[in-house]
Amino acid sequence: MNNTVTLIWPFNMHAQKIPELFPIGLGYLLDNLDAEKFSVNLLDCSIHNLHPDSTEFAQQLIAQDPAFIGISWWSNNTPMVEKTITVIKQIVPRSTIIVGGPHPSAYGEKLIRESSIDFVFYGEAEVGFPQLLGGLLDPHAQDRTDDWLSSISGLIYMDQMRQVHNNAQSLENDLDTLGQIDNRRLQLS
Numbered sequence: 001m002n003n004t005v006t007l008i009w010p011f012n013m014h015a016q017k018i019p020e021l022f023p024i025g026l027g028y029l030l031d032n033l034d035a036e037k038f039s040v041n042l043l044d045c046s047i048h049n050l051h052p053d054s055t056e057f058a059q060q061l062i063a064q065d066p067a068f069i070g071i072s073w074w075s076n077n078t079p080m081v082e083k084t085i086t087v088i089k090q091i092v093p094r095s096t097i098i099v100g101g102p103h104p105s106a107y108g109e110k111l112i113r114e115s116s117i118d119f120v121f122y123g124e125a126e127v128g129f130p131q132l133l134g135g136l137l138d139p140h141a142q143d144r145t146d147d148w149l150s151s152i153s154g155l156i157y158m159d160q161m162r163q164v165h166n167n168a169q170s171l172e173n174d175l176d177t178l179g180q181i182d183n184r185r186l187q188l189s
Helices: 024-032 055-064 075-091 102-114 128-137
Strands: 004-009 039-044 068-072 096-100 119-121 155-158 164-166
Touching: 004 024, 004 055, 024 039, 024 068, 024 128, 039 055, 055 075, 068 075, 068 128, 075 096, 075 102, 096 102, 096 128, 102 119, 102 155, 102 164, 119 128
Parallel strands: 004 039, 004 068, 068 096, 096 119
Antiparallel strands: 119 155, 155 164
């Protein structure tokens, strides 16, 4: 069973003029994924100047062949994220696409209705993202209408009847319980 996860910080055409910081949200997601259960790659398209139309981006996707792709989405980068998703669907169409970040937090229901995204997280996803991936790997939880999806905080998804579900978000009072970014696990592809 393929348990490869690729976390993508999308290409940003403005990054050449205004340097970007490390995608810290993806670092926290990485830290909360079980290293024995998942093979995780962090693909920073901005730092490596990987436009979604580039051969290099396609080669990365083919080489990693991820079962799951998590994308950090900021509103100012929407056209590039949409292009990234289109390319992903062409190159690795069986991959499950999960988005999070400020833009999905504001427009999650619209995104799940109008795009080829499989799941959306709004707010924090350090706890919910690993729960979702674990459930997707569990052969007993493969029916997307199962109750296990409704128990994942901050998850927006569409069931088989095309009904959108927007799970309540829970906020962690003690942020220290969410871990710290482990630089040893960071492999910036």
